Amino acid sequence: MANFLGEFRDVLAMGKDLPTLPGVVLELHTALDDELVSQTEISGIINRDPPLATRLLRLANSAAFNCGTPVGDVSSAIQLLGVRQVRLLCVALSVVKARPTSSGYLPSMLRLESVTKSYAGRRVIDDLDLLVRAGETAVLIGPSGCGKSTALRLLLGLAVPDSGRVMFDGIPVTRETVSEVRRRVGYVIQDGGLFAHMTARENVTLKARTLKWTTARIAVRLEELCELTNFPSDGLDRYPVELSGGQRQRVALMRGLMLDPDVLLLDEPLGALDPMIRFSLQEDLRHIFKTLGKTVTLVTHDLSEAVFFGDRIVLMREGRVIQQGSLESMTREPADPFVTEFVNAQRGHLLS
Numbered sequence: 088m089a090n091f092l093g094e095f096r097d098v099l100a101m102g103k104d105l106p107t108l109p110g111v112v113l114e115l116h117t118a119l120d121d122e123l124v125s126q127t128e129i130s131g132i133i134n135r136d137p138p139l140a141t142r143l144l145r146l147a148n149s150a151a152f153n154c155g156t157p158v159g160d161v162s163s164a165i166q167l168l169g170v171r172q173v174r175l176l177c178v179a180l181s182v183v184k185a186r187p188t189s190s191g192y193l194p195s196m197l198r199l200e201s202v203t204k205s206y207a208g209r210r211v212i213d214d215l216d217l218l219v220r221a222g223e224t225a226v227l228i229g230p231s232g233c234g235k236s237t238a239l240r241l242l243l244g245l246a247v248p249d250s251g252r253v254m255f256d257g258i259p260v261t262r263e264t265v266s267e268v269r270r271r272v273g274y275v276i277q278d279g280g281l282f283a284h285m286t287a288r289e290n291v292t293l294k295a296r297t298l299k300w301t302t303a304r305i306a307v308r309l310e311e312l313c314e315l316t317n318f319p320s321d322g323l324d325r326y327p328v329e330l331s332g333g334q335r336q337r338v339a340l341m342r343g344l345m346l347d348p349d350v351l352l353l354d355e356p357l358g359a360l361d362p363m364i365r366f367s368l369q370e371d372l373r374h375i376f377k378t379l380g381k382t383v384t385l386v387t388h389d390l391s392e393a394v395f396f397g398d399r400i401v402l403m404r405e406g407r408v409i410q411q412g413s414l415e416s417m418t419r420e421p422a423d424p425f426v427t428e429f430v431n432a433q434r435g436h437l438l439s
Contacts, residue, residue, distance in 0.1 A: 130162040157304060195254070196221040196350060196382040197242050202251030204237055204406075211237050212248070213406035221256075224376055224383040226397035228390060230429070234406040235386045239352050242384065243272055256349070270298075273343030277355040279335040281327040287338045288323040295345050312341040315378070317371055333364040340375070351376075353385040357392070369395055390414070390433040402426060 134140050140161050158164045197219040204212035211234045219225045227235040240246040241253055244265035253260040255268045281290045291312065295305050313320045318337045327335055336356060343351060356372070357365045373396060376383050387393055393400045394414050401411040410422040414430070421427045 127162065130160075130165060134161050157301075195219065196223075196256050197384060198254040199238065199241060199248075200252040200254065202241060202248045202253065204234075204241065204246060204248050211406050212241065214251070215407060217401065217408060219382060219384055221382055222380055224385065224396055224398045225401055226393040226399070227384065227386045227401050227403060228388065228393045229403035229409075231388070233403040235403050236354050237406075238403075239354050239384060239386055243274055243352055244268055270294075270346060271348050272350045272352060273340075273346070273348040275336075275339050275343045275351070275353045275356045277358045278332070279327070279339030281335055281338060281342075283327055286324050286326055287318075287330065287334075290327070290338055291323075291341045291345055293342065298346075308345060308347075309341075312344055315344070315375060316341055331364070332360050333368055336360065336368060337371075340372075344379075348381070350382045350384070353383070355386055355388070358388070372396070390430065402429060 144158060144161070144164055195218045197217070199215050199217040202212055202215045202217075203210060211232070213234075215234070215238065217238060227238060229235055237246060241248055242255070242260075244253070244260045255264075255271070258264055258268070260268055281287075282293075285293070288309070291309065292300075292305050295308065300308075309323070310320070312318070313323070316337045318334065318341060322330060322334060327338070330338065339356070343353075357368055360368065369392065376396070383396075385393075385396055387396075390400075399411055400414060400417070402409050402417065404425055410417055410426050417426050418430060421430075
């Protein structure tokens with residue numbers, strides 16, 4: 088228990104730099120100053136903050152992939168996580184910290200710090216700084232080859248930076264942490280990227296089956312996702328070739344959401360669809376983003392789509408951020424002549 092308290096106290100201490108701290112975090116600080124504090128007392132404090140308790144249970148169930156029985160209470164979650172998984176418990180504090188405060192502060196969930204990345208001697212990411220706040224939808228946009236998809240791959244750990252640092256919820260994305268990070272991220276690419284030899288059901292549940300979720304747990308989650316994404320349950324046993332483009336993209340989205348991730352990364356998810364299907368999916372996607380309140384980073388080449396989805400638009404060129412904010416700010420106060428050129432080039436789409 089002493090090691091548990093020590094590690095938990097260290098991570099809690101990182102929250103002291105916040106402009107404001109929720110009462111539950113301060114209470115946990117006080118309790119953990121007492122070496123004799125019991126696990127029951129810690130559970131009691133956490134239980135008084137339902138969002139924190141809920142987040143802890145989700146993390147525990149994610150960590151308990153070798154167990155057939157879901158973790159149902161805070162005390163069992165703490166006991167299961169123990170010292171080896173204590174960091175997962177501490178990350179649960181991000182839910183509390185992520186609530187809007189009187190200062191309007193939200194912590195970062197995703198961050199690229201002075202990151203560079205080259206392929207075959209060509210620099211595609213050039214000293215890039217990018218921050219995405221918890222619960223925010225940030226849309227990366229720019230011309231082909233500007234580095235927006237590479238930035239997404241760096242955030243997920245699919246690409247390794249040549250220099251700089253990638254952070255996920257305060258944790259550096261490294262060889263040691265990337266598996267944990269990927270369990271907390273849903274990743275959706277253009278045209279779905281589904282496995283052709285698997286049915287829709289098998290594609291959606293692949294990660295859950297790998298983590299040895301029970302059949303009952305998988306069935307409940309599948310039902311939730313079909314309702315959320317408006318996917319017909321009778322389509323679950325069809326193969327990708329038997330589905331429409333819109334249905335394949337809904338299956339890909341369900342697969343990304345299966346483990347109830349904290350973050351969604353979407354790379355041109357609607358780019359290959361015809362306009363009518365795309366319009367319908369745009370409406371559904373925005374509803375899903377607002378309903379779930381997750382941190383979302385979406386890549387698109389379409390400015391109208393960026394405006395439709397984004398809390399913040401990030402315009403990139405040649406591996407750098409040229410300007411970020413609202414379309415209005417980019418139009419009224421462009422940071423570079425390129426911003427005006429890019430907006431004017433797409434103005435016809437915005438008016439259509």
